[in-house]
Amino acid sequence: MNSEIITIGDELLIGQVIDTNSAWIGQELSKIGVKVLQKKSIGDTREAILDALYKASKKSSIVILTGGLGPTKDDITKHTLCEFFQTQLVQNEKVLKWVTSIFTMRNLPMLESNNQQAMVPENCEVLWNKNGTAPGMWFKVKDVIYISLPGVPFEMKTIFTEEVIPKLLQQFQFPTILHRTILTCNIGESFLAKRIENLENELPEHIKLAYLPSVGMVRLRFSAYGNNLPILENELTAIIEKLYKLIGNYIYGEGDDNLAEVLGKLLLQSKKSLATAESCSGGYIAHQITSIPGSSAYFKGAIISYDNSVKIEQLQVPANIIESNGAVSEACVSTMANNVRKLLKTDYAIATSGVAGPGGGTPEKPVGTVWIAVSSEKQTKTSVFNFGDNRERTIQRTAIQGLDMLRKLLVQENQS
């Protein structure tokens, strides 16, 4: 089962936008056993779209297009699809109602260009776009399936997950592939590889391991190929049990787990609450926590003390601690953690103070130096890190470490 992904838009060709859609689609197709033969990015022209559709249909039985479905006139995908399939645009009542309801809800007038979004090629099945006004479209012509999706990533992803994947699974028999992904943080890829070297060497031929690194994290994806799902499940379970014995301390979850979500579940289960006091992370930890639906049940709030005056006045860090130790110090960060916990009346707290850079470094505390503290009523744990000279990475890695330090503290206190 071969597929091709075609992404449409001049902005991709001149490099103004990095194409992340096709990588995401490639991952999702791989999971269900569809091979991606090639990916192509083309410009917003009729000729390029027709040529790409024609060539893809010669080699692949699933052709996926993204982009070029917006309401403005530089979007010509829909008209070109009509030309390719020798059909015409017709108004889809369901889509029209939906688009109208969005504008009514937002109290905005409908424009003629919005009406156009309800026009779809006559031979397509509409794929529901609950996050936007441009519908996805599904065509089946001569044993080839063509799927056209909007280019806005969150719209495309929802349609793909909720509409495209179920329809593909319904129409085709795919080989059995079982994926399990183990999530680790705060250990580098090469160190991880060294630790699990023997396990990796002993994997049978039909089980593959891929390392998927991102900032501060490495995902380990095991893929088992075969015909018998229960057998594959047993094999993978045994391997992953071994993995937990080797590197369990670095594993924070599996699959699509999110570190802030894992921490949130631990807090919910133990009916505990959390606050943060953030200097160098500047609210990023609070943002990570509050990105999780339902976080208001355990997250009370934060004091972002970017300026030392806020550390002293709002967080009540004694001025002499900052004078003698500096704001980037164990004494400061542990006081921040304990004080925010008491002030906001929570069970736990995370605090950060560091030099995110590019300015502010000294020979003693170079750019990238970050102190993190986690605190409960019983104990305060602190650590110092050097996350290097990239500001964005330092903020991200501070958040991952802070969340993970508290996760470990919670696991430990729940066990005892």
Add this chain to the structure above:
Amino acid sequence: MNSEIITIGDELLIGQVIDTNSAWIGQELSKIGVKVLQKKSIGDTREAILDALYKASKKSSIVILTGGLGPTKDDITKHTLCEFFQTQLVQNEKVLKWVTSIFTMRNLPMLESNNQQAMVPENCEVLWNKNGTAPGMWFKVKDVIYISLPGVPFEMKTIFTEEVIPKLLQQFQFPTILHRTILTCNIGESFLAKRIENLENELPEHIKLAYLPSVGMVRLRFSAYGNNLPILENELTAIIEKLYKLIGNYIYGEGDDNLAEVLGKLLLQSKKSLATAESCSGGYIAHQITSIPGSSAYFKGAIISYDNSVKIEQLQVPANIIESNGAVSEACVSTMANNVRKLLKTDYAIATSGVAGPGGGTPEKPVGTVWIAVSSEKQTKTSVFNFGDNRERTIQRTAIQGLDMLRKLLVQENQS
């Protein structure tokens, strides 16, 4: 002058790695006026590489390949290039010396696979890779230039900048392409299109406009094609002046500007400071602000009052305001803004309170309802929005609106 970029590697097709190389190359080529006709990602197979080379050479006079030049056996680009050009690999003494010197310097033994890196197709010119062991290669066959580069981004980029671009400029006369991108926020794509309909219809043939939407923002990219740079610059300047007259209120910047950065520059220029009081945005505005290097010069901090107790105790919102109006109200959010400004002793403040969802909605205040206030010593401005039922989008749009409302307030107060 047309070009095609071919990126090689199975990891790109299964989405394990996002292809950033081709976007970067696209930017560099656009700058010198080379049009990128299409980009393609293909697997590590002889057939796919031969097919891609053949097809690209029919349409483009510059064909750029990246990837598949490493020392391991799945890298077959070099052998396939020999097959395509009907030539053979020969040892390049200069490259061999270089590779040997790298291993000597790092005190590592040379493996046979490393020796192989000095083997290049007989008809190529070697492009110097000062950051790695795989050389770049330049071929000119029948008026088509083929350039093969390693896939490691920092190796590729250096070869491209220092070797490829100068050689291209030496060999060709390029047409001039001028891009200017205008950044707007808080106006939908279709409304924007309606407002600038006449301007768009009156654009000359050689000037193109593209709409690039993302959450809460639309970028307008004008591309002017011609031979004379000063003339193109004058034309675009005149068009963009008209654009400012039509939609100036929605424009927050140009090119690579970032909304939080634009706001930061205004604060720096006027030597003013900022704090935030965030409920539904949960620290995301503080994070946006502190992502900008140097933000500690104007950002003092934030109080994230997710729980009402923090609104009452830390932000000193009178409990009866919350009792009678609710936390998601104009009265609450304007008190939050003014109080955080006074408590943290800043000149300006942004405050947010809303229902991010999925829970917490009521018929009166459905999910997506967000109150935002911006405050200075002179005035407080408030607005209410409905951002819909996607939690992540609501948080993002709250931040964009909050930052933009303060930007407008600053512009207004600076002018008066």
